[in-house]
Amino acid sequence: MGLCAVLLICLCQAELVRVWAEVHEDAMRGTPLQTDVDPSGFHRTRRDQQTPHRSRETREKPAEGGRGGLDINPLSDNTTQIVDSLKYYRWQSFGPTDRRTEDLWVDLNALHQSQVQIHGILSNAHRQAARVALSFDFPFYGHYLRQIIIATGGFIFMGEITHRMLTATQYVAPLMANFDPSFSRNSTIRYSDNGNLFVVEWDSVRLKDRESEGPFTFQAVLHKNGTIIFNYREVPVPVMSINSTEHPVKVGLSDAFMAYLLDSQSSGVKHRTIYEYHRVEIDITKIVNGSAFEITPLPTCLQHTSCDSCLTSNLTTGCGWCNTLQRCSDGIDRHRQEWLEYNCPEEAKGTCEDYNHVLPEGSTISFNSSSPSPSPSSAVPDEQAVTRDLQTGPPNAKITENTAIIAGVVAALVLLVALTLLAVYYINTHPTVAPPFYLMQRRTNNYWPSMKFRNQGCHSSYAEVELGGHEKEGFIEAEQCF
Numbered sequence: 001m002g003l004c005a006v007l008l009i010c011l012c013q014a015e016l017v018r019v020w021a022e023v024h025e026d027a028m029r030g031t032p033l034q035t036d037v038d039p040s041g042f043h044r045t046r047r048d049q050q051t052p053h054r055s056r057e058t059r060e061k062p063a064e065g066g067r068g069g070l071d072i073n074p075l076s077d078n079t080t081q082i083v084d085s086l087k088y089y090r091w092q093s094f095g096p097t098d099r100r101t102e103d104l105w106v107d108l109n110a111l112h113q114s115q116v117q118i119h120g121i122l123s124n125a126h127r128q129a130a131r132v133a134l135s136f137d138f139p140f141y142g143h144y145l146r147q148i149i150i151a152t153g154g155f156i157f158m159g160e161i162t163h164r165m166l167t168a169t170q171y172v173a174p175l176m177a178n179f180d181p182s183f184s185r186n187s188t189i190r191y192s193d194n195g196n197l198f199v200v201e202w203d204s205v206r207l208k209d210r211e212s213e214g215p216f217t218f219q220a221v222l223h224k225n226g227t228i229i230f231n232y233r234e235v236p237v238p239v240m241s242i243n244s245t246e247h248p249v250k251v252g253l254s255d256a257f258m259a260y261l262l263d264s265q266s267s268g269v270k271h272r273t274i275y276e277y278h279r280v281e282i283d284i285t286k287i288v289n290g291s292a293f294e295i296t297p298l299p300t301c302l303q304h305t306s307c308d309s310c311l312t313s314n315l316t317t318g319c320g321w322c323n324t325l326q327r328c329s330d331g332i333d334r335h336r337q338e339w340l341e342y343n344c345p346e347e348a349k350g351t352c353e354d355y356n357h358v359l360p361e362g363s364t365i366s367f368n369s370s371s372p373s374p375s376p377s378s379a380v381p382d383e384q385a386v387t388r389d390l391q392t393g394p395p396n397a398k399i400t401e402n403t404a405i406i407a408g409v410v411a412a413l414v415l416l417v418a419l420t421l422l423a424v425y426y427i428n429t430h431p432t433v434a435p436p437f438y439l440m441q442r443r444t445n446n447y448w449p450s451m452k453f454r455n456q457g458c459h460s461s462y463a464e465v466e467l468g469g470h471e472k473e474g475f476i477e478a479e480q481c482f
Contacts, residue, residue, distance in 0.1 A: 096290030178247030320348025
């Protein structure tokens with residue numbers, strides 16, 4: 001508290017000096033400079049003036065009834081189609097005889113042991129999922145992700161909100177099926193991250209209650225540029241023959257957005273509903289031993305960072321610019337709820353000229369009222385008048401103001417460093433005194449929170465991920481189903 005008070009005093013002194021310098025400057029100047037032009041030199045359009053107020057009213061409305069429940073529904077046909085429309089991705093398949101297939105496979109056995117992580121829980125569990133952090137930002141449907149959730153069922157959950165129905169949408173699924181790695185000690189789920197790609201391998205995993213049909217080995221590779229690779233080394237049975245009664249069977253990609261909707265049965269209660277807006281479905285008949293799929297991302301509206309590129313780019317279509325959010329979108333992505341709350345559909349109907357800052361008309365009258373070719377004698381007095389207005393008051397006042405601010409900041413920093421060194425010296429020389437002893441007790445070596453899974457029972461859905469728990473031999477403990 002004492003350090004904060006001293007720092008506050010220094011800043012107050014600097015502010016007082018600055019105010020004194022401004023008053024002194026005004027006194028030396030005599031009369032203030034008069035102008036009819038907006039001090040900012042710009043004006044905003046009517047759209048700019050109305051939208052923030054309207055958006056603020058929408059944003060400040062409290063959510064009624066709390067968070068409510070969570071539903072997962074497809075979009076209606078008049079909104080979008082859940083098909084591989086080649087709007088977000090295009091994919092290409094490679095057979096066992098293609099040279100490209102061997103190049104796409106990532107041989108984890110050839111890497112150093114320290115570069116490959118075997119997940120101890122997932123390798124010995126059924127219907128479990130674990131969160132893993134990426135070392136790079138991975139673009140998925142134009143959204144950059146830094147965390148993913150690996151599931152035992154042959155897929156990666158890419159959503160930001162975890163729930164028990166992870167298989168519904170927002171996934172990267174090389175082969176989503178009812179795999180049970182806990183059946184065999186040879187079944188493992190391992191991954192590797194080298195900063196440019198992240199690879200997950202389901203190695204020698206078997207289908208639940210169909211273990212005798214043989215092990216499956218396949219990979220999902222996430223490249224830093226957004227490219228996704230599906231590699232298949234061992235597929236003992238055709239994918240079409242895998243039963244989807246107990247667990248969905250999917251191959252491909254999917255994404256969705258979340259919206260808050262009022263419950264028709266209970267008034268005032270909002271439910272979080274997830275809408276799947278796009279899906280990439282891979283031809284499962286092409287999945288055989290030694291096959292691979294390369295899924296390449298296509299440009300999206302979200303990649304544009306300015307109004308001009310958003311509306312004029314030939315790489316994307318249907319994009320609109322929301323000046324309030326400074327975002328380019330077609331309205332169908334993970335930010336749809338925010339897009340609607342800030343009235344972006346109306347803003348997207350405008351053009352870039354609606355948001356460009358232009359000088360007011362009054363500021364150009366003095367230049368246009370004279371003749372087209374003014375004489376040198378008439379131009380000189382105007383230039384001298386402008387010079388006098390800009391140079392009123394001595395320049396020493398400005399220098400005094402800057403010097404006072406810099407001196408105050410430097411003094412505060414020097415005092416902060418001195419007090420810090422004094423505190424460190426006091427703690428080291430008096431370790432048994434109450435404050436240092438309390439700090440030493442509060443010190444811990446576990447800086448990162450571990451995760452465990454809440455035991456929800458052995459049902460068809462996946463367990464939720466939550467913070468807490470303890471680590472054991474580098475792995476995360478989880479409750480098992482019996």
